[in-house]
Amino acid sequence: MPPTLPAADRPTLLLVGHGMVGQRFLEALVERGATESHRVVVLCEEPRAAYDRVHLTSYFEGKSAEDLSLTPVDFMAKHGIELHLGEPAESIDRGARTVTTPSGRSFAYDVLVLATGSYPFVPPVPGKDAEGCFVYRTIEDLEAIEAYAKDSTRGAVVGGGLLGLEAAGALKGLGLSTQIVEFAPRLMPAQVDEGGGAALLKTITGMGLDVRTGAGTQEIVTDEAGRVTGMLLTDGTELPTDLVVFSAGVRPRDQLARDCGLDVGERGGIKVDEECRTSDDAVYAIGECAQTVDGKVYGLVAPGYAMAEAAADAIAGFPGSFTGADMSTKLKLLGVDVASFGDAHGATEGCLDVVYADSRSGTYKKLVIDPDGKLLGGVLVGDADSYGMLRPLTGSVPPVSPEQLVLPAGAGGPVKLGPDALPDDAIICSCHNVTKGQICACGTLPEVKQCTKAGTGCGSCVKTILQLLPQSGDKGLCGCFGHTRAELYEIVKVKRITSYARLLDEHGRESARGSEGCEICKPTVGSIIASLAPSIGAEGYVLAGEQAALQDTNDHFLANMQRNGSYSIVPRIPGGEITPEKLIVIGEVARDYGLYTKITGGQRIDLFGARVDQLPGIWARLVDAGFESGHAYGKALRTVKSCVGQTWCRYGVQDSVRMAIDLELRYRGLRAPHKLKSAVSGCARECAEAQSKDFGVIATASGWNLYVGGNGGMTPRHADLLAQDLSDTELIRLIDRFLMFYIRTADRLERTASWLERLEGGLDHLREVIVEDSLGLCDELESLMADHVAGYSDEWAETLRDPERLARFVSFVNAPGTPDPTVQFVAERDQMKPDLQVLIPLDAEGALSVR
Amino acid sequence: MNLQLRLDEGWFTVCAAGAVQPGRGVAALLPDGRHAALFIDRTGRAYAIDNRDPFTGASVLSRGLLGSASGRAFVASPLLKQRFDLESGRCLDDEEIAVQAYEVRLG
Ligand code: SRM
Ligand SMILES: Cc1cc2nc3c(=O)[nH]c(=O)nc-3n(C[C@H](O)[C@H](O)[C@H](O)COP(=O)(O)OP(=O)(O)OC[C@H]3O[C@@H](n4cnc5c(N)ncnc54)[C@H](O)[C@@H]3O)c2cc1C
Ligand code: SF4
Ligand code: FES
DSSP, X not given: OOOOOOGGGSOEEEEEOOSHHHHHHHHHXXXXXXXXXXXXXXXXXXXXXXXXXXXXXXXXXXXXXXXXXXXXXXHHHHTTOEEETTOOOOEEETTTTEEEOTTXXXXXXXXXXXXXXXXXXXXXXXXXXXXXXXXXXXXXXXXXXXXHHTTOSEEEEEOOSHHHHHHHHHHHHTTOEEEXXXXXXXXXXXXXXXXXXXXXXXXXXXXXXXXXXXXXXXXXXXXXXSBEEEEEETTSOEEEOSEEEEOSXXXXXXXXXXXXXXXXXXXXXXXXXXXXXXXXXXXXXXXXXXXXXXXXXXXXXXXXXXXXXXXXXHHHTOOOOOOOOOOOEXXXXXXXXXXXXXXXXXXXXXXXXXXXXXXXXTEEEEEEEOTTSOEEEXXXXXXXXXXXXXXXXXXXXXXXXXXXXXXXXXXXXXXXXXXXXXXXXXXXXXXXXXXXXXXXXXXXXXXXXXHHOXXXXXXXXXXXXXXXXXXXXXXXXXXXXXXXXXXXXXXXHHHTOOOHHHHHHHHSOGGGTTSOOOTTHHHHHHHXXXXXXXHHTOOSSTTSGXXXXXXXXXXXXXXXXXXXXXXXXXXXXXXXXXXXXXXXXXXXXXXXXXXXXXXXXXXXXXXXXXXXXXXXXXXXXXXXXXXXXXXXXXXXXXXXXXXXXXTTOSSOOSOHHHHHHHHHHHHTTOBOSSOEEEEEESSTTOTTOGGGSSEEEEEETTEEEEEESOBOSSSOBOOEEEEEEEOHHHHHHHHHHHHHHHHHHOOTTOOHHHHHHHSTTHHHHHHHHHTSOTTSOHHHHHHXXXXXXXHOOOHHHHHHHOHHXXXXXXXXXXXXXXXXXXXXXXXXXXXXXXXXXXXXXXXXXXXXXXX | OEEEEEETTEEEEEEEGGGSOTTEEEEXXXXXXXXXXXXXXXXXXXXXXXXXXXXXXXXXXXGSEEEEETTEEEEXXXXXOOEEXXXXXXXXXXXXXXXXXXXXXXX
16 A cells, blocks of 8 residues: 555545445545545444445345445445544535534535435325334334334335335335335336336235325324324325335435535535536535436436546546436336336337237336337336346347347247347446446456446346356356256266266367366266266265265365364264263364364364374274264265254154154265255254254154255255155155255255255245156155165275275375374364464465465 | 476475376475475376465365366365466466476376
8 A cells, every 4th residue: 555644634535424325435536546645534424334225125134234234344444534423414614614513523624525315205294203104214214114013013105116115015024914105196107107007016916015006195194192093195095004104205415515505406406517516616416415417316326326436536636427327227126027228208209119018927018219220218017137138228229120129938039139249338237337348358257246346236237247257148067067067967867977087078068078177067076976876886985986086175085174274073973962972982082182172053073173194093983983974074964953852852742853863864975966954853942943954854743844945054044844744754755855856956056045946936846846746756866865875885984994095194195104294283272273373374475486 | 107396406206106196186295394286187197386375374285176277277275266277386366376386297
């Protein structure tokens, strides 16, 4: 970082408002080096730094305030920005160039930037401030709604626009019966036309929401205590409700600017020029509080971001301007895709419409075309897949007829225009103004996000980006195979291929045949061969012959590599049940080898810090005492957790420990696309947390309930109930089928949760296939599992049996007796931990020696 | 046939070629205390680079998986999966990072 001038010598830039656009503006300043040349101070009214308001509703879906945060933890400190939370600007003195806050503090500025956003408009009806009336703009608003909804059964939303529908969906999600009151004759009047509104209405009422269009709110009715009990509408009806959310549009927060005499627009909004400068040269305004040169006040985040860039350019002395923006939006509201772009309402003179509507499926698509065939804009409701491709085509004559662009595939609409057809300068990400050319210069989605920011705003362009990237459109596993994992599974199974080299040379991409392959397909194929081993005549032992070269390091050494190159060891403890004798053995082994021991989250014991050359000795003792590999290293069954169950617990209704042990022993060693976890609870109290597992079992008075597709980890998912009150045999048969169907059809590293989310037809389809046997697959799935169960043997016992197999367990091939001197430990809390000092941190000299 | 690695002093014999499984690597202790990672790919070609993973400091590159990209062999670190070109030692995922590469031969 270049040396920074002392604060006093640098001009002060004061930002008022730290919302989405404010934060983007700060990032733009950093990118242009303006945080070095200026002292930057931020006044933020809210109690927390900028967060993602666009995805506010996901707060109700379990996202926390941290998840929504747009401000990296160290951002302010790293760039020397002073952020004052909960400190709103109260007045501006333009003469003295100071801003004061209600706490009485005064902040001097050389440059002032206003990014105060909007406030929700609440129509001035009697009762609007009653207890039970809310708006929908901040995390605090949502917290208040959530708390109030706990004691309510009915909710109403005033406003059927984009935000109103989103709020209505949220109320419904909170368990309220919900009505939407919209003054205009249709829903989302700003975005969609009449036809689109009709399609939307049908779908939304179909979801159990009540919609009243063409009716305004006259009064909020309350009880003696001043709590909302209903709404009186302009058409005379009275709607009973316990809670009202106003979502009748937003108004720019321009009061500060008005009070200090800056120019504001007739309908509000601080007037700015192309550089986002207000009528005072030292003051800028950006985002929803500004009225831009085209006379508009934009209520979307993308134009706000463009304004942030323009203002940062001007302040840092770069050319840049904001002259207007596209109002295109694509939303997934209540699960309905809605998109509008360009001249959606057909305001251009002489324009023509091409419309496709299917009210059965709730689909409506309209394209606006000028007389020469140029695409001007459009509305898509119910199916907005083509949005990513149509929006960038706006302004040009599409390469195929407009009819073909709206008709569903198979109905004379064979041409699915891919993003390939787009010109290089077509804007793909409108949030960040990124063109196809810029995206194609990157290789992967993470690269695109990092280099261009495309896809990091509303996210609606991600699908198109993926189609533009090299492997995309191409579902191939990796650079070596054009097939998906599921396709490779079928090839291996049908052709009984037991060699990776043969698979690559016969079925790999042309360019990869004869090559080394890669680190993605090798373990994947290794896993497929292992899953199918008994049925295709491969050796079941994962390190047999050529298979050994395919396994990830952990599988190759049958242990988990830790950060300093040492390994951890997890013996299997089926169901979490263990005898004192076995506990003692684990304790003795750990003591004799000086290993760090810890109880894992999977009801077993992990021994850390073994050198590679110690693994065989440790396992010799464990195997001797009756332990087996716990496959903590493999994409395989991990643990089947249990609760203590009926045997001891006063509530238990079945023997959950026995069932957990049975399941763990049945599926141990089963290689899968990703790891598999399970649990069995003895009653509905669910102490084993079965509903967070790939397959979870909960006892009932008459048998077992089977849940599938649960996940903890990064994206938790509650498992779905697949079948109820099963007998032991029925339960096991169903799990056999479930696991084998998953192994057969899932992608690489796809847990059952994401697999089930992706599976076409979802849970219903799964039930058809594995319960009702709609594909006639069940016999085969069961027999594959039977083969697995019969073919199982413990990997560590196998390894120890053969001295040749043990040869790889050395630190150095040319000095088998010498331990790796960089694996060192230091003491902590009566045990040991890796000594990272000996590894020398990355930045130290010599670490980056470039030859 | 032995797998040999070129040091300043001359060729240093590490092990019999047969001790290395094609597609995988082994670690060798060099006379000056450094660790080298030696690999043989499926065509029988040998490579050697420093064994130390510059991202974590751990001596583990020999335990990574081999692959090829644009016709050149690489190893993916078993810890954080960065790939290193086996001929030049350059990291394919971070152009500022490289490890030493050694000349090798089967002799
Ligand atoms: C040891 C343990 C932590 C502990 O000290 O308790 C652990 C340790 C690791 N977990 Fe875990 N997880 C452990 C229980 C869990 C649990 C809890 C559970 O199983 O009940 C979860 C959440 C449940 C779930 O998976 O749905 C869990 C979710 C993860 C995830 C996220 C998976 C996901 O779907 O999002 C990863 C990353 C991955 O697998 O890609 C992970 C990956 C890892 C890895 C393999 C990371 C790595 O590559 O080094 C760790 C290596 C273990 C080792 O070296 O031995 N671990 N991990 C636990 C071992 C349990 C066992 O006995 O086998
Ligand atoms: C539920 C919801 C869903 C939305 N969905 C979409 C969508 O799908 N697509 C889309 O493009 N847009 C969407 N929007 C709109 C989008 O959130 C806004 O366009 C964007 O947040 C505007 O950014 P901003 O920084 O101008 O205003 P804001 O993000 O509102 O930030 C303004 C900040 O300034 C603060 N402030 C105001 N006055 C003062 C003062 N005097 N002193 C200090 N601080 C002050 C406010 O407290 C606020 O934190 C949605 C909005 C909501 C509420
Ligand atoms: S899940 Fe039920 S049976 Fe099992 S320990 Fe908890 S309360 Fe007892
Ligand atoms: S269009 Fe919103 S993130 Fe790209």
